Amino acid sequence: MFIFRKISNILLALLFSSPIYADGIIIEEAWIREAPPISQVQAGYAIINNNRNHDVKLIAASSPAFGKIEFHKTVLENGLSKMIHQPSITILSKNHVILKPEGMHMMLFNPVKPLRAGEKVNVTFQFNDGKASSISFIVKKTLGANTHQHNHH
Amino acid sequence: MSKSLFTSLFLGVLLVVSIVGYSLYNQGRVSRADLDNLSATVFRTPRSIKPFELTDHTGKPFTQESLKGNWSFIFFGYTNCPDVCPNTLSMMNIMAVNFEQKQPDKQIPRFIMISVDPERDTVKQLSGYIPYFNNAFVGLTGTSSQQIDVITKQFGIPYFINKKAPTDTEYEVQHSGALLLVNPDGNLHALFSGPHDAAKIISEFNLIRYFYEQN
Ligand SMILES: [Cu+2]
Numbered sequence: 001m002f003i004f005r006k007i008s009n010i011l012l013a014l015l016f017s018s019p020i021y022a023d024g025i026i027i028e029e030a031w032i033r034e035a036p037p038i039s040q041v042q043a044g045y046a047i048i049n050n051n052r053n054h055d056v057k058l059i060a061a062s063s064p065a066f067g068k069i070e071f072h073k074t075v076l077e078n079g080l081s082k083m084i085h086q087p088s089i090t091i092l093s094k095n096h097v098i099l100k101p102e103g104m105h106m107m108l109f110n111p112v113k114p115l116r117a118g119e120k121v122n123v124t125f126q127f128n129d130g131k132a133s134s135i136s137f138i139v140k141k142t143l144g145a146n147t148h149q150h151n152h153h
Numbered sequence: 154m155s156k157s158l159f160t161s162l163f164l165g166v167l168l169v170v171s172i173v174g175y176s177l178y179n180q181g182r183v184s185r186a187d188l189d190n191l192s193a194t195v196f197r198t199p200r201s202i203k204p205f206e207l208t209d210h211t212g213k214p215f216t217q218e219s220l221k222g223n224w225s226f227i228f229f230g231y232t233n234c235p236d237v238c239p240n241t242l243s244m245m246n247i248m249a250v251n252f253e254q255k256q257p258d259k260q261i262p263r264f265i266m267i268s269v270d271p272e273r274d275t276v277k278q279l280s281g282y283i284p285y286f287n288n289a290f291v292g293l294t295g296t297s298s299q300q301i302d303v304i305t306k307q308f309g310i311p312y313f314i315n316k317k318a319p320t321d322t323e324y325e326v327q328h329s330g331a332l333l334l335v336n337p338d339g340n341l342h343a344l345f346s347g348p349h350d351a352a353k354i355i356s357e358f359n360l361i362r363y364f365y366e367q368n
Contacts, residue, residue: 033239036232038281041323043235074236076347080311081237082327101240102348108235109323142243 023131024052025091030137032121033101037114044069044106044123044137045099050091057128058089065121067110074102083107088128101142117141188364191357192345199340205303207267210279210292221339224262224362228333229310231270231326232282241330242266242286247351249287261289262358268294269301269312270326308333308341334358336365 030046050056061069071086081102089104091097099105106123115121119139126132188195202217209215226245230238245264252261266283268274274294283292295301298314305312312328330347332354343361345354 033235035235035239036282036285038278039232039235041233041235043239072236076330078311079329079331079346080313080327081330081347082315083236083325102237105236142239 023133025050025056025125025127025133027125027133027135030123030135031140032108032115032137034115034117034139034141035111039114040110042066042108042111042115043101044108045101046106046135046137047096047098048089048091049096050093053093055093056091058091058125059087059128060126061106061123062126063108063121063123065112065115066108067112069109069123070107071104072107073104115139185364187360191360192353193334193343193357193361194346195343195361196341199336199338199342200308201340202335203303203307205300207293207295207300207304208276210276210283210294212276212280215291215293217339220263220335221337223260223337224342224358225265225335226262226332227265227267227335229269229305229312229328229331230266231268231328232274232278233270233323234326234328237328237330238266239286241332241347241349242283242290244349244351245290246287248355249289251351251355263291264289265291265293267301267304268292269298269305269328270314271295271298271301273322308344334361 026049028047028049030044032042032044035042048058058071061071063069071089072083073086074081074083086104089097097104117139121137121139122134123137124132124134185197202220204217207215226248228241228245230241232238249261249264252259264287268279271294274292276294279292279294283290304310310329310331310333312326314324314326316324330349332345332347332349333341334343334345336342342365345357
């Protein structure tokens, strides 16, 4: 089981194409969970690294594949699982933010068409310094996202 | 002659009894105290379930009677949920695959999602959603929230439909992450609170079922 997980981690690492560099902003493991074709909402995840000397704010995201994208944070409060809308995500200088299942995520509304595992989707991130960068997200089927660990620290 | 037959019979029975006893000892009988140490809440007396009437994702009626005859894991969610619900359903699929592969001689428990958003989760919507995760999974919905509340209220399962306006169609439904376990008598047996881990739930369920079958 452990060996299987190790191998699957290596395969996952290979699956994710090389990180995207956008002027000190490095985005890794950008993926969207494949959803049942009937779904009107999906979630996207990534690791956003900020190698700049100053903090950076991710203020918007958009994609031709979705009607609307928001940033949400899933929290468990008084036994209730809720999604809290985040107007922006701050990535501290020389630090990173992890968007992951049951945590911070990109909330993807109204897919233009159902996306199948293996497809790539471009998402444009808008930062508070006026710069934007286009990131390629890969659509993945998750057998169980709970076992997907980011060994990243 | 008959005495030696008696002796060998006696020795034979003794041998069988000790093998059975030894293997039982080796397995370690599960005591009530063991169940109290689980992360799941196991009820001392399983709770009976008040009558309810829902519809499954194929359009068939589903009542408290439908729960009898097998163990059922029940989760509350909705299909317009992008993060927690697919994550939980994927985890349930890992559990189902594990039961199928590791315990082929046992009946695979039922996995059920009860919608807390009957307004958007019609039978048609559920039928396009639930089988994606596993063909054997069951999705349940009702024609009104009152129908759902018969179940959520009796088990204290909280949820909140976070509509920002009456016309809001993209609303979020805040819901409990708890997983209920119903036994083959159709009574609520245990409760798992999130966050969930498939391996942990499986090992705890195996103990719970073993204790149930012993008693
Ligand atoms: Cu969300």
